Amino acid sequence: QGEIYRTHLGPDNSRLARALANLGSVYYDRALGPEAVAVLTEAVDISTRVLGADNTERGWALGNLGSAFTLVGRAEEAATAFRESLGIYQATLGEDHPRTAGAHLRLGRLIYLEGRLAEGMPHAERATAIWQAALPDDHPAIALGLMTMGEMHADRGAAVAAEAALREAYRIRRVALPEDHPDTAERASVLGALLAQHGTPAEAEDLLRAGYASLRRAAGPDDSRTQQAANHLRAFCDAHDCTAASRAALEG
Numbered sequence: 429q430g431e432i433y434r435t436h437l438g439p440d441n442s443r444l445a446r447a448l449a450n451l452g453s454v455y456y457d458r459a460l461g462p463e464a465v466a467v468l469t470e471a472v473d474i475s476t477r478v479l480g481a482d483n484t485e486r487g488w489a490l491g492n493l494g495s496a497f498t499l500v501g502r503a504e505e506a507a508t509a510f511r512e513s514l515g516i517y518q519a520t521l522g523e524d525h526p527r528t529a530g531a532h533l534r535l536g537r538l539i540y541l542e543g544r545l546a547e548g549m550p551h552a553e554r555a556t557a558i559w560q561a562a563l564p565d566d567h568p569a570i571a572l573g574l575m576t577m578g579e580m581h582a583d584r585g586a587a588v589a590a591e592a593a594l595r596e597a598y599r600i601r602r603v604a605l606p607e608d609h610p611d612t613a614e615r616a617s618v619l620g621a622l623l624a625q626h627g628t629p630a631e632a633e634d635l636l637r638a639g640y641a642s643l644r645r646a647a648g649p650d651d652s653r654t655q656q657a658a659n660h661l662r663a664f665c666d667a668h669d670c671t672a673a674s675r676a677a678l679e680g
Contacts, residue, residue: 442485445474449489452496461499468493484527487516491531494538503542510535526569529558537576545583552576568611571600575615578622587626594619610653613642617657624664636661637674644680 452468455461472493475486494509514531521527536551556573563569578593598619601612620635640657647654658678665674 440474440478442475442478445471445478445485445489448474449485449492452489452492456492456496456499459499461496464496465493465500465502468496482516482519484516484520487513487520487527487531490516491534494534498538503538506538507535510538524558524562526559526562529555529562529569529573532558533573533576540576540580540583545580549577549580549584552580566600566603568600568604571597571611571615574600575618579618582622587622590622591619591626594622607638608642608646610643610646610651613639613646614653614657615639617643617653617660620664621660624660624667629664629668633664633668633670633674636664637671637677641677644677 448467448471452464452471455464455467468489471489472486475483475489479485490509490513494506494513497503497506497509510531514528514535517525517528517531532551533555536548536555538548539551540548542548552573556570556577559567559569559573574593574597578590578597581587581590581593594615598612598615601609601615605612607613616635617639620632620639623629623632623635636657640654640661643651643654643657649655661670661674662678664670665678
């Protein structure tokens with residue numbers, strides 16, 4: 429497919445860079461890591477030659493490339509791409525732009541998943557604050573930031589702050605999307621897992637079962653989000669006397 433773009437658009441062309449970056453995003457969404465890295469690397473190279481190092485199109489391609497690197501386990505290169513993308517957006521769009529917020533969140537989440545919570549959390553906090561100031565109250569980007577913040581608060585033992593962030597993220601997704609949408613279902617499962625640890629088992633079980641069932645239907649049993657939701661529900665049933673409906677969901 430990339431070869432078709434080259435034939436029709438020519439080699440060093442900003443439209444080719446954009447097309448390849450879009451193609452890389454498709455590969456990423458399909459978990460085709462090596463293919464995504466290859467076309468996004470080319471997109472970044474073309475953007476650098478044609479548009480310059482500090483162009484926002486290059487910043488966008490770099491952010492996508494960083495995400496692709498995470499699929500293939502190249503965390504150090506992902507961090508480099510994310511940092512450069514963030515720097516471009518800060519220099520060209522300003523610190524308070526929603527795109528800058530997205531770059532903050534990508535970098536902060538990567539650092540957090542590498543086990544450096546204290547270093548990653550300020551990026552997630554900054555991203556969420558930018559989106560809350562710049563976007564409507566129920567915008568899905570705010571939910572994404574809040575969900576990340578909730579996970580981070582939970583990891584540092586701040587259960588009250590974690591629950592507040594995760595409840596608001598779940599509420600926002602329910603405003604914009606149906607209950608059985610994968611994004612809504614994932615947030616239900618994550619909130620349920622938190623509540624299972626902090627004394628509200630009945631509500632936790634309802635959220636865990638609904639989240640898992642919806643993800644299984646919408647994303648399939650092999651999707652990583654579905655498997656994580658199954659693990660959350662299974663852990664709950666191992667620790668509590670869960671209902672027959674929850675056990676049936678796991679067996680189905």
